[in-house]
Structure formats: C-alpha cells, structure tokens
Amino acid sequence: MRTARKGSVEMPAFVRQLVKETEKRVSSFFKGGRGGASDGEQPGEGEKEEVIPSPYLDRPVLDKLTEEGCARWGLTYALGSMQGWRANMEDFHNCVPQLGGELAEWSFFAVFDGHAGSTVAQYCSQHLLGHILATAGIGPEDNPEKVKGAITEGFMQTDKHLHSVARREGWERGGTTVVSTLISPYYIYFANCGDSRAMLCRSGQVCFSTEDHKPYSPLEKERIESAGGSVSLQRINGSLAVSRALGDFSYKGAENRTPSQQMVSPEPEVCVVERSPTDEFLVLACDGVWDTISNEELCAFIHNRLQVCTDLRDVCTQVIDLCLYKGSLDNISIILLCFPGAPQLSAEALHQEAELEDLLESKVAEIYDELSASGEEPDLLSVLTVLASTIIPGLPPGGGIQSKRNCIISAYYHQREAHRPTVPNELGSS
Template sequence: MRTARKGSVEMPAFVRQLVKETEKRVSSFFKGGRGGAAEGEHPAEGEREEVIPSPYLDRPVLDKLTEEGCTHWGLTYALGSMQGWRANMEDFHNCVPQLGGELVDWSFFAVFDGHAGNTVAQYCSQHLLGNLLTTGGMGPEDDPEKVKDSIIEGFLQTDKHLQTAARREGWERGGTTVVAALISPYYIYFSNCGDSRAMLCRSGQVCFSTTDHKPYSPLEKERIESAGGSVYLQRINGSLAVSRALGDFSYKGAENRTPSEQMVSPEPEVCVVERSPADEFLVLACDGVWDTITNDELCAFIHNRLQVCTDLRDVCSQVIDLCLYKGSLDNISIIVLCFPGAPQLSAEALNQEAELEDLLESKVAEIYEELCARGEEPDLLSVLTVLASSVIPGLPPGGGIQSKRNCIISAYYQQREIHKPTEPNELGGS
C-alpha cells in the first residue's frame, strides 16, 4: 500500500540561511559533489568554469512517500521517503516481505541512495535482489558463510551487469550506495556498500550497526591510494564522498586490479547477526538520516514512538520530520522493521504524550502573549527560539524539542488565529 502525504510547514529563516551557505560551499569546493549536477572535478587551467546548477531548492519538497506491510511470521515494516531540500529525488528502495518458494520465510529490504543522478539507484533497486537469488547460495539450510559469499557475488554481478548497461545506454556518471537486510528464520544478513546505514535495536539498546564507507577511513584510503587515487577534502580525488558504491565507473579503471581493489569498490561489507526473541526493530536509512542523528538517539526515539503510534508509517514520518528540523539537507529515506518483540502501545506513554502536547500548547500561548505585551512581533522563529531555551519535561528521548516541532507550529498558528485583528464590518465600523 502506498500513500502520499503532504506537508505545509513554512521553514524557519535560520534553516533557509543554512541552505544558502551550504550551497555556496558545495558549489565552490565540490562543483555539485555527491548528489549534485557534477562529480566535483575542477576545470583545467585556462578553461572557463562551468556554471553548476544548485543542488538545493529554495523550499523543501515535503511530500512523503509511505509504504507498509507485514509477513506471516510476525514482522511488520514501513517505509518513509522525502525529497527534502535536494533539487532531485535520488533515493530508491526495496521492500520484499516474503521471497517465495523455498525462501517463503525469508525477507529482503534495502535502501539505495543515488548520487550524480538517480539512474543507477533505480537500476539497482530493480535488479540487485534478482542477482542475489541467482547465485544459489540461499536455501533452507541457512548456511551463514554460504549466504555471505552469495551476497557479495550478487553485488559484484550487479555492478558488472550495470557497467554493461551503462555502456549500452550511454550513462556517463553516477552511482548508488546500498544498505540491505536479508532476514532468514535464524539470521539477519546486513549488507552495506557506502555510507547509508543499518541498525538493530535489541532490548531497548543498539546491539549492531553497519560501518560507513568513507574515503578517509584508513583501510578505504589505503585501497584508494593503491589504485592510483588520492583523498582530499575528505573525498576521492576531492570529488566523491563515498568509497564503496555500485556504479561510479570513472573510479573503477585501474588496470590489473579486481573490482574490489578499485578506488570505489562495489563489494559490500556483510555481517551476520543471529536473531533473538529480544530483537525489537531494525532500521535501514540513507545518510540524510544519519547526518543529523546518532544510532543511540534514533534507537531511543523510535522505541518511544512505538509506544504512542498506531501506524508504523507515522513513526517513519516523524523520523523524517525530526531529521529535517535538525538540519538535514539531503533526500531522506528510512525503513523500520518491527519484530514480535517490538514495544507495544502503552496507556501510560499515551497519557504522557497527551500531557506533553497540552504543556507545549500552553507554553506557546504564554510566549505569544508575552511577546505581544512587549510590542514585539510574535513570529514563528521568535516563539521557537524562546521555547528552545525553556525547560520542557517529558520530551521524547533522542528527539528533543525538534521532534515536537509540528505540534508547536500547529499551536502557533492557532494563536495567530485567536489574535487575528477583527475585520471591519460592512458599515465601516471596527
């Protein structure tokens, strides 16, 4: 099931200013960089510098794509995805709760974060799973080492087929990171290629997360330099911000080197975690999420939201809004998978949530009245600034005041309606 939800939030001035400053840096140093219109290469001496279109919009696209589903063995999932401040949407995803056949008890989920266009991300979202399955390493015996080898082979085959398609179709550039979870009856197989991330929460704590593949990481940097590249501005050749990805073939031309030894490696890091009755939920998300929130914060926030939300899509939407309000300028995509041991609705938590929202509404009204009494303009940013400096008990753990921004904005506009000047009547009176 898919639905599109629209937002109508006017962004605060400080966020708009942040975008402008970030745009200047990106355009100046990275020439579009990751997710922009170009790969970040500097013009040759004497050449006229190309004008690069801004990778950011004047206002964010707040429409959300949501999706939900479940399996026969008790897993529920939801996806939330939003374009945000980026000029283009380059994220894709896979949600396959049941693989079918002898793998009917297996599930596959993945997030693809494209850069320098969305073509590669879209291609991989359509072909990666099929290539994984054709390796033949997955079956009822559920052999972890065999499955790991199959996953790696599936990624390498996808990159090989992708290169053939790129030559045939004339794709000049572009790539995608991938983070995926293959769930069997006994294990969770995490595959990561790039800087998207997966996280597993067990008994209320983060028990596993994947490692981001950045060019400046020691082992990644060593491979890049061995393949003839360099790392500066924390990027490969000052341009690409990830060290593993599918696609990006301009970084994969080193002779006498295997695909996994190129500057950009298509080989995923595969980790196997044995399933436990204490498993609560699993998160797959692009770096538009992780740029603004830590593993522990997101674990705590989702754990809390599951106790007050009846719709898992709403949990995803709240995470997206939280990241947006914390300053994420990227596309934002997240998949949340809940196991049978996930937190359930709690009457106590629902009461606390209602009390918190009542408190915030009264605080907004109090601040609005105070600003009016001082003759100051009670604009939204002023109200938010005063509220942010106040002590507010009961805020969602991991989310803070930003996680209740929509509630605050709603209360603000309610106050504006209450204080709206009386319109003159037809006789000209007040």
C-alpha cells in the same frame, strides 16, 4: 500497499499565507553553515570548474512517499521517503517481506541512495535481489557462510551487468550506495556498500550497526591510494564522498586490479547476527538520516514513538520530519522493520504524550503573549527561538524539541488566529 501522502508539516492554504513572512528566515536558519553535496561529486583536482545549478531548492519538497506491509511470520514494516531540500529525488528502495517458494520465511529490504543522478539507484533497486538469488547460495539450509558469499556475489554481478548497461546507454556518471538486509528464520544478514546505514535495536539498545564507507577511513584510503587515487577534502580525488558504491565507473578503471581493489569498490561489507526473541526493530536509512542523528538517539526515539503510535508509517514520517528540522539537506529515506518483540502501545506513554503537548501549547501561548507585550513581532521563528532555549520536561528521548515541532507550529498558528484583530462588518458591529 503504496501511497503518496502529504508531509505532516503541510498546512492549510490560509496558514501557508501566514508562513510566507518567515519562510526566508527559516530557510536561512536551516541552511546556514551547511554546504556541498553529501555524497555527490564536486569538480576534481585539475578539472575546470563548471557553473552548475545549485543542488538545493529554495524551499524543501515536503511530500512523502510511504509504504507498509507485513510478513506472515510476524514482521511488520513501513517505508518513508522525502525529497527535502535536494533539487532532485535520487533515493530508491526495495521491500520484499516474503521471497516466496522455499524462501517464504525470508525477507529482503534495501535503501539505494543515488548520486550524480538517479539512474543507477533505480536500476539497482530493480536488479540487485535477482542477482543475489541467482547465485544459488541461498536455500532452506540457511548456511551463514554460503548466504554471505551469495550476497557479495550478487552485488558484484549487479555492478558487472550495470557496467554493460552503462556503456550501452552512455551513462558517464552516477552511482549509488546500498544498505540492505536479508532476514531468514534464524539470522539477520546485513550488507552495506557506502554510507547508508543499518541499525538493529534489541532490548531497547543498539545491538548492531553497519560501518560507513568513507574515503578517509584508513583501510578505504589505503585502497584508494593503491589504485592511483588520492583523498582530499575527505573525498576521492577531491570529488566523490563515498568509497564504496555500485556504478561510479570513472573510478573503477585501474589496470591489473580486481573490482574490489578499485578506488570505488562495489564489494559490500556483509555481517550476520543471530536472531533473538528480544529483537525489537531494525532500521535501514540513507545518510540524510544519519547526518543529523546518532544510532543511540534514533534507537531511543523510535522505541519511544512505538509506544504512542500504531501506524509505522507515522513513525517513519516523524523520523523524517525530525531529521529535516535538525538540518538535513539531503533526500531522506528510512525503512523501519518491527519484529514481534517491538514495543507496544503504552497507556502511560500516551498520557505523558498528551501532557507534553498541553505543556507545549501553553508555552507557545505564553511566549506569544510576552513577545506581543514587549512590542516584538511574535513570528514563528521568534517563538521557536525562545522555546528552543526553554527547559521542557518530558520531550521524546533522542528527539528533543525538534521532534515536537509540528505540534509547536500548530499551537503557534492557533495563537495567531486567536490574536487576529476583529474586522467590523458593514453595519459597524464587531
């Protein structure tokens, strides 16, 4: 099932009119102090700097793409994706809950975070799994070493075929990071190439997470310099912010060096974790998520949300909104995979959630009245600023006040409407 859903921060038409007065201030509040592309290219050393359009919009695109599904062995999943502040959407994904045939109990999921365009990310989302399966290293025997080798070879073959297509089609720039998981009846295989990340939560704690591939990491930097490159401004040659990716062929031209020895390597880091009945959920997400929230925070937040939400798509959209409100300026994509041991709805958690939202509504009303009484204009940003400095018990762990921002916005506009002056009708009555 694939549906395009409006972001949960979308507002009715009459509310959008009210928000215009604070929109510019809110935008500057979010954008202040952050700049530069997270994984795209900047002009390199010695290159003439070109005047290029800003990679950011004046207003974020809040529409969300969501997807959900399940596998017959008990896995459920959802995807959430949003363009956000970026001028273009460059994220793609692949969700295959059942591979079919003798691999009917296997699942594959991946997030592709493109940079310098979306072409490479789109191509890889369509072809990576096919190249992995074509290696014939994956079978019912579920041999971890063979599977790991097949995944690595699948990445390398994808990059090789991509290079041929790029030369034929004239793709001079562009690449994509990839984070993926292949789930078998006995193991969870993780493959990471770049700075997107996977995280496994077990018994309410982070059990495993992949390592980001950044140019300044010691082993990555050593490879880059050995291939004739340099690391400055935490980027390869002052330009590219990731050290492993598919595509980016302008960084893969060092002679007498294998593909995995180039400045940008297409070789994934593949890890295997044995499955456990205490596995709860697994997250695959681009760096638009991880730039604003830690592994532990996201694990705690999702664990809490699963106790109050039955729709995994809603959990994904809440994560996206949380990252947006915490300052993410990137495209944001997340895949949430829930195992049979995932947290279930809790009557106690639902009660606490209702109490929290009642408390927030009363706090917003109190702040609104106080600002009005002091002669200040109780605009949305002013109310948010005061509320952010207020101690609020019971906020979702890992989420903080930002995770309840939609509730706060709703409460604010309720107060705005309640305080709107009454307009006399034609007969003079009020």
